[in-house]
Amino acid sequence: MALGYDGPLYILAFDHRGSFSKGLFGIEGDPSAEELKRLAESKRLIWDGFSKAVDLGKDPVNGVLVDEQFGSEVARAAGAAGVTLAMPTEKSGQNEFDFDYGDDFGAHIEDFDPVFSKVLVRYNPDGDAEMNARQAERLARLSDWLHENDRLFLFELLVPAEPAQLEKAGGDKHTYDLEIRPDLVVRTIAECQAAGIEADVWKIEGLDRREDCVRVSEQARADGRDGVACVVLGRGADSDAVANWLQVGADVPGYIGFAVGRTIWMDALKGWLADELSRDDATDKIAANYSFMVDTFTAARGS
Numbered sequence: 001m002a003l004g005y006d007g008p009l010y011i012l013a014f015d016h017r018g019s020f021s022k023g024l025f026g027i028e029g030d031p032s033a034e035e036l037k038r039l040a041e042s043k044r045l046i047w048d049g050f051s052k053a054v055d056l057g058k059d060p061v062n063g064v065l066v067d068e069q070f071g072s073e074v075a076r077a078a079g080a081a082g083v084t085l086a087m088p089t090e091k092s093g094q095n096e097f098d099f100d101y102g103d104d105f106g107a108h109i110e111d112f113d114p115v116f117s118k119v120l121v122r123y124n125p126d127g128d129a130e131m132n133a134r135q136a137e138r139l140a141r142l143s144d145w146l147h148e149n150d151r152l153f154l155f156e157l158l159v160p161a162e163p164a165q166l167e168k169a170g171g172d173k174h175t176y177d178l179e180i181r182p183d184l185v186v187r188t189i190a191e192c193q194a195a196g197i198e199a200d201v202w203k204i205e206g207l208d209r210r211e212d213c214v215r216v217s218e219q220a221r222a223d224g225r226d227g228v229a230c231v232v233l234g235r236g237a238d239s240d241a242v243a244n245w246l247q248v249g250a251d252v253p254g255y256i257g258f259a260v261g262r263t264i265w266m267d268a269l270k271g272w273l274a275d276e277l278s279r280d281d282a283t284d285k286i287a288a289n290y291s292f293m294v295d296t297f298t299a300a301r302g303s
Contacts (some may be wrong), residue, residue, distance in 0.1 A: 004227020011063035013261030018093030049286025086116035155199035206245025217254035234260035250300035
């Protein structure tokens with residue numbers, strides 16, 4: 001199986017779990033049976049918004065990232081509909097990567113049969129060296145298992161600022177993102193590759209300069225990894241910021257799309273939960289927001 005992914009990849013991401021149940025619903029601990037129904041219905045609403053985008057004729061409209069815990073029904077529906085399905089493998093709500101289902105991670109992947117198995121990893125090469133090493137060992141295990149079983153690996157990389165790095169940026173998060181984080185992203189990808197972690201697609205925080213996207217893509221494709229690709233993640237930023245990141249990366253070789261979540265569905269879902277939007281209005285809004293992201297990337301790529 002050749003490493004990488006060929007073709008555009010536009011993913012609506014709603015695999016949020018801990019932040020979803022606690023942040024949106026105020027649920028502490030394990031949800032009750034009634035709460036689980038409400039959480040699952042919210043995931044279905046987002047899926048229905050995606051499905052409306054398909055009905056609008058977006059081409060390609062081809063991916064969702066959804067979890068097993070609250071979105072198992074959606075995951076089954078996506079697989080049955082031929083939609084490119086991605087599912088998370090990480091435990092939710094913790095800074096250090098570990099498997100959500102422990103040693104049974106492979107059985108859960110085989111059960112749902114997603115096109116991509118995804119990890120969310122917080123890794124700063126100047127951070128906690130022991131934690132980085134533990135994460136790298138687990139991630140290499142997952143990488144090996146996936147490729148031995150002809151499966152694709154989607155790696156969502158977050159590089160949170162270390163205190164000294166933020167101090168160097170004058171305490172300004174935007175300065176860190178602009179001047180310091182791009183080098184750290186390149187270093188992190190290189191460290192992961194050296195540790196035997198082989199992503200097919202890297203899910204990268206938005207970058208403000210094209211030259212930084214080029215460097216990230218070149219590292220992702222280094223040493224014969226010619227098919228490896230990058231997509232832009234949204235970080236829950238406003239639509240203008242995400243649109244800018246999409247436009248910056250769109251024409252860079254190796255950048256093939258996006259995996260954006262809260263920017264697309266959060267306001268619509270909140271409106272529906274507060275009875276300020278009907279279900280139809282909420283799904284219409286999600287469809288329109290998703291379509292906007294597709295159109296933004298494709299227009300910038302075409303130009």
